[in-house]
Amino acid sequence: MKVLKAAEMSSADRRAIEYYGIPSVVLMERASLGLFRAIRDEFPYAKRVLVVAGKGNNGGDALALVRHMHLHGYKVDYLLPLGEDLKGDAKLQFDILLKLGKEPLKEFPSGGYDLIVDGLFGTGFRPPVDEKASRVIVWINSLGVPVVSVDIPSGLSADKHTIYEPSVRADLTVTFAFPKVCHVLHPAAKRCGKVVVVDIGIPEQAAEGVKRWIIGDVEVPKREVDVHKGIMGHVLLVGGSLGKTGALMISARACTRTGSGLVSVGVPKGLSHIFESSLVEEMSIPLPGDERLDEKALNLILSMKDRFSALAVGMGMDRYKEGQRIVCGLLEGWEGPLLLDADGLNNLSDGKCLELLKRRKSPTVLTPHVGEFSRLTGYSKEYILENFIDLALEFSTNYSCYLVLKSSRTAVATPDGKVFISLRGTPAMAKGGVGDALAGVLTSLLGRGMHVEDALKLGVFLHGIAGEIAHEKLHRESIGAMDLVECIPEAYKRIENGTVTDSISLIV
Ligand SMILES: NC(=O)C1=CN([C@@H]2O[C@H](COP(=O)(O)OP(=O)(O)OC[C@H]3O[C@@H](n4cnc5c(N)ncnc54)[C@H](OP(=O)(O)O)[C@@H]3O)[C@@H](O)[C@H]2O)[C@@H](O)CC1
Numbered sequence: 348m349k350v351l352k353a354a355e356m357s358s359a360d361r362r363a364i365e366y367y368g369i370p371s372v373v374l375m376e377r378a379s380l381g382l383f384r385a386i387r388d389e390f391p392y393a394k395r396v397l398v399v400a401g402k403g404n405n406g407g408d409a410l411a412l413v414r415h416m417h418l419h420g421y422k423v424d425y426l427l428p429l430g431e432d433l434k435g436d437a438k439l440q441f442d443i444l445l446k447l448g449k450e451p452l453k454e455f456p457s458g459g460y461d462l463i464v465d466g467l468f469g470t471g472f473r474p475p476v477d478e479k480a481s482r483v484i485v486w487i488n489s490l491g492v493p494v495v496s497v498d499i500p501s502g503l504s505a506d507k508h509t510i511y512e513p514s515v516r517a518d519l520t521v522t523f524a525f526p527k528v529c530h531v532l533h534p535a536a537k538r539c540g541k542v543v544v545v546d547i548g549i550p551e552q553a554a555e556g557v558k559r560w561i562i563g564d565v566e567v568p569k570r571e572v573d574v575h576k577g578i579m580g581h582v583l584l585v586g587g588s589l590g591k592t593g594a595l596m597i598s599a600r601a602c603t604r605t606g607s608g609l610v611s612v613g614v615p616k617g618l619s620h621i622f623e624s625s626l627v628e629e630m631s632i633p634l635p636g637d638e639r640l641d642e643k644a645l646n647l648i649l650s651m652k653d654r655f656s657a658l659a660v661g662m663g664m665d666r667y668k669e670g671q672r673i674v675c676g677l678l679e680g681w682e683g684p685l686l687l688d689a690d691g692l693n694n695l696s697d698g699k700c701l702e703l704l705k706r707r708k709s710p711t712v713l714t715p716h717v718g719e720f721s722r723l724t725g726y727s728k729e730y731i732l733e734n735f736i737d738l739a740l741e742f743s744t745n746y747s748c749y750l751v752l753k754s755s756r757t758a759v760a761t762p763d764g765k766v767f768i769s770l771r772g773t774p775a776m777a778k779g780g781v782g783d784a785l786a787g788v789l790t791s792l793l794g795r796g797m798h799v800e801d802a803l804k805l806g807v808f809l810h811g812i813a814g815e816i817a818h819e820k821l822h823r824e825s826i827g828a829m830d831l832v833e834c835i836p837e838a839y840k841r842i843e844n845g846t847v848t849d850s851i852s853l854i855v
């Protein structure tokens with residue numbers, strides 16, 4: 348499913364109408380019928396409904412809904428609190444209602460409804476909201492009755508993750524053709540409640556220029572009957588330092604659970620006994636270094652490059668001068684797929700060798716959380732959160748790398764300008780080590796030779812589902828990164844069986 352911004356949506360609308368010849372009232376009729384069905388399914392008990400309509404096409408959708416409800420025996424009232432001087436398709440809907448004898452309420456009612464429908468503003472809204480509309484939005488939120496927003500909660504901008512005040516707090520948002528940015532990114536998405544997308548007949552080609560998708564259609568690679576461990580990938584994970592050995596172990600366990608044929612950890616010799624005694628299936632390679640990796644480890648790692656199908660660097664590595672030289676040296680000399688996480692990213696920022704990314708011939712994957720990304724780019728965390736998708740894309744295309752930007756949502760941006768957004772996962776995953784698990788999952792999939800884009804989409808999705816399962820089985824407060832790793836098998840099963848429910852459903 349693609350995710351659009353307001354201008355892209357209006358150009359898709361225009362293309363549907365002007366190029367494909369679908370009359371705009373047909374689109375509005377389908378939008379309002381879908382809205383009607385979604386409300387009937389979600390709120391079957393709601394028979395007394397108040398619809399609040401604005402003056403644009405969002406109001407038009409809402410007025411067409413009033414007609415469907417009226418003709419199906421609902422006790423439905425409507426308000427036009429911003430004025431009755433409507434134009435275009437919205438006026439057409441208003442005129443039909445008047446001919447049916449349905450007049451708008453002249454005053455704000457004091458209550459008596461099971462449900463409020465918010466059709467004040469949709470994609471045509473540009474914040475900030477004016478005085479008059481502000482009062483209406485505040486009033487809707489004060490009623491203490493479930494609210495359904497048409498297209499977007501009025502007051503939000505379709506393009507932004509930001510919560511503008513005031514804006515409607517919806518329990519259900521029914522959007523049309525494609526979800527918009529505000530439906531998928533936090534915190535704005537919290538104002539939308541459950542999101543349902545109605546197919547209103549706009550062909551997918553009408554938005555062909557948009558390269559932003561929600562991750563949903565992932566495929567688990569087959570394991571042929573005649574495989575042997577040598578072709579399922581031998582991955583090398585480099586990192587670990589005194590006090591931070593666990594991070595690398597979590598990544599290593601995640602690799603094994605994700606399916607790697609062989610997993611090795613490259614660790615400071617002084618700490619290798621810890622890995623030897625804690626890891627069972629995974630092997631350890633002692634590298635120069637006592638409490639953390641010595642710079643001499645660099646050449647040794649490079650000398651082993653033919654043995655490994657993918658390399659991940661940085662989990663529990665520590666942030667220090669020699670670490671910077673190791674990371675920059677690996678960027679320059681390692682020829683296979685390379686993933687940088689945690690201190691691998693911090694050492695990259697501190698070592699100021701980002702330009703090396705552009706020169707790499709094999710795929711490079713960076714998996715920063717917002718703090719690490721802030722160090723890499725110099726942008727503030729607030730600015731990154733406000734421009735989450737666009738900045739991920741800016742970085743991946745500028746530096747010719749794959750960027751997995753992690754927050755409550757995760758964006759996978761590719762060097763050729765695509766972005767895939769994961770809506771999976773749960774707040775229970777906001778724990779130390781969960782990112783190390785993701786680094787392991789992704790490295791494992793890269794190591795078995797999957798197409799990089801497919802590996803990242805599957806890995807991020809699988810990790811999110813594993814987190815959801817751990818949350819479900821244990822408790823949101825109690826899960827740790829290793830619980831998530833132990834749920835990877837069940838996550839694989841659910842993806843293969845098709846039993847993962849969509850985060851945003853599409854109705855026709
Ligand atoms: N074929 C189609 O096109 C389809 C479209 N569809 C529907 O159309 C919706 C988009 O409709 P839209 O473009 O008419 O804009 P909409 O969201 O109703 O808002 C415009 C109104 O808001 C006002 N306004 C704006 N900013 C404001 C502010 N800060 N403070 C106060 N007022 C402000 C603005 O006032 P103006 O700027 O004109 O003075 C105008 O009156 C879309 O969300 C979907 O529901 C579906 O039916 C599917 C087919």
Ligand SMILES: Nc1ncnc2c1ncn2[C@@H]1O[C@H](COP(=O)(O)OP(=O)(O)O)[C@@H](O)[C@H]1O
Pocket residue numbers: 689715716753754755756757771772773774775776777778779780781782783784785
């Ligand atoms: N509220 C949330 N909802 C969904 N996923 C989350 C949430 N908070 C964190 N996560 C996920 O958990 C992981 C945390 O990674 P990271 O911040 O790198 O942790 P660490 O470095 O401690 O391992 C990321 O994959 C992130 O997307």
Ligand SMILES: [K+]
Pocket residue numbers: 405465466467468469496497498499500501
């Ligand atoms: K609305």
